[in-house]
Structure formats: structure tokens, C-alpha cells
Amino acid sequence: MCGRFVFDISPEILAGTFGLAELPVTHPRYNVAPTQQIPVVRRAADGVNRLDYLQWGLIPSWAKERSIGGKMINARSETVSEKPAFRQAVKYRRCLVPASGFYEWKQKGKLKSPHYFQIKGGAPMVFAGLWESWKAPEGETVESCAILTTAANPLVEEVHERMPVILHPGEYGHWLDRDISDASKLQQLFQPYPADLMVVRRVSPLVNSPKTT
Numbered sequence: 001m002c003g004r005f006v007f008d009i010s011p012e013i014l015a016g017t018f019g020l021a022e023l024p025v026t027h028p029r030y031n032v033a034p035t036q037q038i039p040v041v042r043r044a045a046d047g048v049n050r051l052d053y054l055q056w057g058l059i060p061s062w063a064k065e066r067s068i069g070g071k072m073i074n075a076r077s078e079t080v081s082e083k084p085a086f087r088q089a090v091k092y093r094r095c096l097v098p099a100s101g102f103y104e105w106k107q108k109g110k111l112k113s114p115h116y117f118q119i120k121g122g123a124p125m126v127f128a129g130l131w132e133s134w135k136a137p138e139g140e141t142v143e144s145c146a147i148l149t150t151a152a153n154p155l156v157e158e159v160h161e162r163m164p165v166i167l168h169p170g171e172y173g174h175w176l177d178r179d180i181s182d183a184s185k186l187q188q189l190f191q192p193y194p195a196d197l198m199v200v201r202r203v204s205p206l207v208n209s210p211k212t213t
Helices: 011-018 066-071 169-176 183-190
Strands: 005-007 029-032 037-043 049-056 074-076 094-099 101-108 111-119 125-135 141-151 162-164 198-202
Touching: 005 094, 011 049, 011 094, 037 125, 037 169, 094 141, 094 169, 101 162, 125 169, 169 183
Parallel strands: 049 141, 074 141
Antiparallel strands: 005 029, 005 101, 037 049, 037 094, 094 125, 101 111, 111 198, 125 141, 141 162
């Protein structure tokens, strides 16, 4: 599961990390929630990476209503190539979702305490994502995305059984490679990120509300 994350990465780091031709326009956000516009990196037909803003919550091209996107913020990596909503996107429309870290909640009785996970040293955390283009009945085109998830590593497992698929820097190009349409060639990327490369801390329950930015 990945239902909230933090985005506080400078334009310079984004450009250097993903080989962007121009410095992107960004704004720090500390409680990114589903259905909001989030930054993603995609590879254009000319082979150049670019940063765009897409709605978080994938709307399949065949959907009749936009609201379905709120139920598709995540895609399970184990079954992503089988699900009608994701199987074309994982072949042809993959993206990277940069973040500073993500939140997960630990249930204890009726209380849910938020925990914040980061990579040691504060390096950007990059999720494997999928995107789709949907045309509304009134003609509007909406581009949206989902974040892949996998089984939790031992650190995250203390809080939740699932975690986002976090890619290593050497895997970014493989995930964005437009010549790869065989989903089986991507399976090795879906392993849980090593627990010893991550840190976690409890944070204020103020993040429980998506209105907290």
C-alpha cells in the first residue's frame, strides 16, 4: 500500500537524477494524497525524459466515469500484467514517481499511528509507476497514474504488509525503456527495497488528514 507521500526534492536534484533537459517547476508538499496532481517522470518518443504532473489514481482508457481513479492509486506488482486496468500500461506507459518518503499507519486497537519511511541519507525515493490517458464524455483528456506495490520488507512489515516498489538508480532507465513491452522482463524490479537502506520514525497524527499539506 502507498496512500500518502512527501515530495520535497529540489529542481536541480530532479534534473540531475533523471537527466531532464530543463529545470522543472516544483513546490514542496508534505502530505500528498490520492486524486491530487503529482510529479512523474516519463520518457518521450525522442528518448528524452521529462517531468509532468498527472492525477494520482489511474483511470483506465475504457472507464465510463472519472471517479474510478480514486480506487486505483496502487497496482499490485504480482498481478499487474493480468489486470485489465493495468496490463496495457505496464507494457507501454511506465513512469517514475519521485518522492522524499512515504507514510504508513500502524493499527493498534482503534488508534492508527503514522510512520514516515525514507532512504538513509535522504536520497530521493523513486517509485515504479504506470500512467494512462482517459477521455471524458465531455471531451476533456485526463492523464493519471498509479504506484506499484510489493510485499513489505522487514522494516515496513512492522507497520504494514505492503510497500511501494522502490527502484534503485540503475533501474530507472530499464523501467522507462520504451522498447520493453514484455512485462516478464520487469519482474526482477519488483523486489522489496532493502530494509537496511531505509529508516523510519513516528510522526504527528496531523498527517492523518489529507487537508494537511
